[in-house]
Amino acid sequence: MPPWSDFEPFIVSGLALGGVYALSGVGLVVLYRATGVLYLAFGAVGAMGALIAWSLTQAGAPGWLSWLVCVAFAAAVTLGYGAVFGPALAARGPLIKAVATIGLTLILYGAMDLLWTTSGGEARSLTLPTDNGGFSIGQIQVNWTQVIALAAGVVITVATGAFLRYTKLGTAMRAMANDREITATLGVPVRRVEAAAWLGCGVLAGVAGLLLADLVALDATTLTFLVISSLAAVLIARLRSIALAFAAAIAVGLLHDLLTPITSLTNYRDMTPFVIAAVGLLVLSRHQVLAQSREES
Amino acid sequence: MSRRIFAPSARTMIVLAAAALAVGAAGCSSSSSSSSSSSTNTSAPPPSASSAPAATSTSSCGTSPGTAATGTPIALGAIVTNQPGTSFTDIPNMANAYFACVNANGGINGHPIKLYIETEQTNPAQIAADAKQLVQTDHVVGIVGNTSIIECSVDSSYWQKLGYYIIDSGIAPECYGTPNSAAVNMGPRYSSDGAVQYALSQHVSKIVFDQSNVPGTGYIAAGPNALAKAAGVPIVQLTENVPISDADSVAIKEVDDAGPDGAVVLNFTPPEALVILQAAQKLGLEDHVKLWGCSTPCNTDFLAQSLGPKWNDKLFVNAELLPPDVTNTPTMNLYKAILKQYGSAVSGGIGSFSQMGFTEAEIAVHALESITGAYTVASVNAAFKAVSDFNTGMLCQLWSYGSSATHIPNNEDSTVTPDNGKMVTAQGCTLISAVDPQIAAYRSAAGTAALEPGS
Numbered sequence A: 001m002p003p004w005s006d007f008e009p010f011i012v013s014g015l016a017l018g019g020v021y022a023l024s025g026v027g028l029v030v031l032y033r034a035t036g037v038l039y040l041a042f043g044a045v046g047a048m049g050a051l052i053a054w055s056l057t058q059a060g061a062p063g064w065l066s067w068l069v070c071v072a073f074a075a076a077v078t079l080g081y082g083a084v085f086g087p088a089l090a091a092r093g094p095l096i097k098a099v100a101t102i103g104l105t106l107i108l109y110g111a112m113d114l115l116w117t118t119s120g121g122e123a124r125s126l127t128l129p130t131d132n133g134g135f136s137i138g139q140i141q142v143n144w145t146q147v148i149a150l151a152a153g154v155v156i157t158v159a160t161g162a163f164l165r166y167t168k169l170g171t172a173m174r175a176m177a178n179d180r181e182i183t184a185t186l187g188v189p190v191r192r193v194e195a196a197a198w199l200g201c202g203v204l205a206g207v208a209g210l211l212l213a214d215l216v217a218l219d220a221t222t223l224t225f226l227v228i229s230s231l232a233a234v235l236i237a238r239l240r241s242i243a244l245a246f247a248a249a250i251a252v253g254l255l256h257d258l259l260t261p262i263t264s265l266t267n268y269r270d271m272t273p274f275v276i277a278a279v280g281l282l283v284l285s286r287h288q289v290l291a292q293s294r295e296e297s
Numbered sequence B: 001m002s003r004r005i006f007a008p009s010a011r012t013m014i015v016l017a018a019a020a021l022a023v024g025a026a027g028c029s030s031s032s033s034s035s036s037s038s039s040t041n042t043s044a045p046p047p048s049a050s051s052a053p054a055a056t057s058t059s060s061c062g063t064s065p066g067t068a069a070t071g072t073p074i075a076l077g078a079i080v081t082n083q084p085g086t087s088f089t090d091i092p093n094m095a096n097a098y099f100a101c102v103n104a105n106g107g108i109n110g111h112p113i114k115l116y117i118e119t120e121q122t123n124p125a126q127i128a129a130d131a132k133q134l135v136q137t138d139h140v141v142g143i144v145g146n147t148s149i150i151e152c153s154v155d156s157s158y159w160q161k162l163g164y165y166i167i168d169s170g171i172a173p174e175c176y177g178t179p180n181s182a183a184v185n186m187g188p189r190y191s192s193d194g195a196v197q198y199a200l201s202q203h204v205s206k207i208v209f210d211q212s213n214v215p216g217t218g219y220i221a222a223g224p225n226a227l228a229k230a231a232g233v234p235i236v237q238l239t240e241n242v243p244i245s246d247a248d249s250v251a252i253k254e255v256d257d258a259g260p261d262g263a264v265v266l267n268f269t270p271p272e273a274l275v276i277l278q279a280a281q282k283l284g285l286e287d288h289v290k291l292w293g294c295s296t297p298c299n300t301d302f303l304a305q306s307l308g309p310k311w312n313d314k315l316f317v318n319a320e321l322l323p324p325d326v327t328n329t330p331t332m333n334l335y336k337a338i339l340k341q342y343g344s345a346v347s348g349g350i351g352s353f354s355q356m357g358f359t360e361a362e363i364a365v366h367a368l369e370s371i372t373g374a375y376t377v378a379s380v381n382a383a384f385k386a387v388s389d390f391n392t393g394m395l396c397q398l399w400s401y402g403s404s405a406t407h408i409p410n411n412e413d414s415t416v417t418p419d420n421g422k423m424v425t426a427q428g429c430t431l432i433s434a435v436d437p438q439i440a441a442y443r444s445a446a447g448t449a450a451l452e453p454g455s
Helices: A004-035 A042-058 A063-089 A094-115 A144-166 A168-178 A180-185 A190-215 A220-225 A227-236 A242-258 A266-296 B002-029 B090-104 B124-137 B151-162 B187-201 B217-231 B247-258 B270-282 B301-307 B330-342 B352-368 B377-385 B437-446
Strands: A134-137 A140-143 B039-043 B074-083 B113-120 B142-146 B166-168 B181-183 B207-212 B235-240 B263-267 B291-294 B315-319 B412-419 B422-431
Touching: A004 A042, A004 A140, A004 A144, A004 A168, A004 A190, A004 A227, A004 A242, A004 B247, A042 A063, A042 A094, A042 A190, A042 A220, A042 A227, A063 A094, A063 A190, A094 A220, A134 A144, A140 A144, A144 A168, A144 A190, A144 A242, A168 A180, A168 A190, A180 A190, A190 A220, A220 A227, A227 A242, A227 A266, A242 A266, A242 B247, B074 B090, B074 B124, B074 B151, B090 B113, B090 B142, B090 B330, B090 B352, B113 B124, B113 B142, B113 B352, B124 B151, B142 B151, B142 B352, B142 B377, B151 B166, B151 B181, B166 B352, B187 B207, B187 B217, B187 B263, B187 B291, B187 B315, B187 B412, B187 B422, B187 B437, B207 B217, B207 B247, B217 B235, B217 B437, B235 B247, B247 B263, B247 B270, B263 B270, B270 B291, B270 B301, B301 B412, B301 B422, B315 B422, B330 B352, B352 B377
Parallel strands: B074 B113, B074 B142, B142 B166, B166 B181, B207 B235, B207 B263, B263 B291, B291 B315
Antiparallel strands: A134 A140, B039 B113, B315 B412, B412 B422
């Protein structure tokens, strides 16, 4: 086992990655609670938004404009998908709804492969100005993008929790999570509430796409499938608890990176999200079984 | 009432049509990624009308300038990997651009060359079918421009059985270790050898060699391992799952393992190498080791531009081909002119991939021009095999095929480094060390080729 000092740099990188996973996880949970859709295209829309931002930057557009376009693109595509396919699939099961979003993922993935080809050995990168500044903790260099990633995860989690608890729209979303039909009969404009959830999820997908393009890589494959790490956190949260999704996302990012210096485990660190999800679900279901058996006795 | 019934149906139709269009668009992008072997009949494209006149005339590519070849086509074939994240199509596309130029300027004794390009997605069954398609359906008489992650491993014995002598860009061990394949590039092992050799020449105290965790890593790592051991320098071998999702961790680990007097040598595709190097830069780690090295894929201006000046004289990249930006020879100028006039399908423009395609095509044309009779499998492959000491104008040393059991005809390289957005030469042509047993075995059988004039 390496000395503790070898692990220290990986705490920073793990927290930053965990923060972005949390950002994605919160978006996924909110959308699922409001619409019943597990949005598997979350990574793909963020990836395409980031690639569009890269193209705009290359064409000479100012950075802030390209970032806005990235977020706007992700929001528009997500809202558009929700508006077109949401009502049609509203009565179908969660599995069908989730699989339908894989269709969107594949379309976007194919389009990215066509428009941002790698056949000539092209390598792209999207850097944010916050990469250049930062501070040191001991021998560890921390840049502002990493700080923003973690802070964004915390802020979005807290803000979304407050939104769901204290606003009318949030209350409507929570009500829809319990029973869509009864909520509709109570006069809640279901379509509008769902549209708000789709839009919010799309905005978060755009922000996560930008941050991950900087922190991880501006690569269609990487960004599209990075959603799997967030999914692990979301599954542990049973698609309900934002706080649990946040904690699980931080744990995934942290543990993933802390395994890096351990030679015997380093090549297996990409399994971290799945292992954490499997263990988490087993523990949670064991608690549920125990609680049920206590109630019965 | 009828309107209410009709309306949803129309909406459904519109949605379905939109979805079909979108899927179609996605399908176009991955048409070459479909599981079927998509045969692209890429008879040489006509000159691009919109392209600006090249500074160098392209007419020198053929024997009858300005006269289009109208005879019976000579069919050649190529199999190339084209899947999301890994595409080598620029190589056969550039070969095709060269053939287009030849066809527009007399062809081969009046015969145009027709290149059939099969794309594959790393599926052995598909690759085997592609080879049969080229032979049995397209009746190709030679294979030029193959570039595939596993094609050499899959088809090597098939080509040997039929008597084809392949001119390719190699990746798999069989591209270099069999009698029927000769590559214009060094491939990952010998290119990594070159990068490690340069680091050792700078007297580093330790080498960290990191590469993608894909089949064949042991074969590739054996070369750098042999070089480091011979120099008495410790070497740490790492592999990373790709695509890399935690570049910060990877960079930190590499730097920690190498130490301040050590070197980190990467063997990744350009996007993967870039994320590692950028992560190191963001974390302020680029100066925490003596130098960074990289095998040939890093030799692109894309990478140099993305990295910026912090990596000038810090990153040293093995270059299997002469640098196009600073080489002013007739061949290099012809390459650029053909790329400009005929290379609309070459998406990456000037770079290693298109240079490889050009080189393979010029070797093939040189061999075909030596044939006096009919263009058959026997005559074409005998001509390919007979190529000896050919001056490609793209490599450090003269290129030969020959009859040896293995083929590593490109075993002398240079080293480049970023210089404000361009790659420039840091070290001229240098023989890859025969400490690598494969290089030693090849030189023992085929000898050491002379330097190309002007290299």
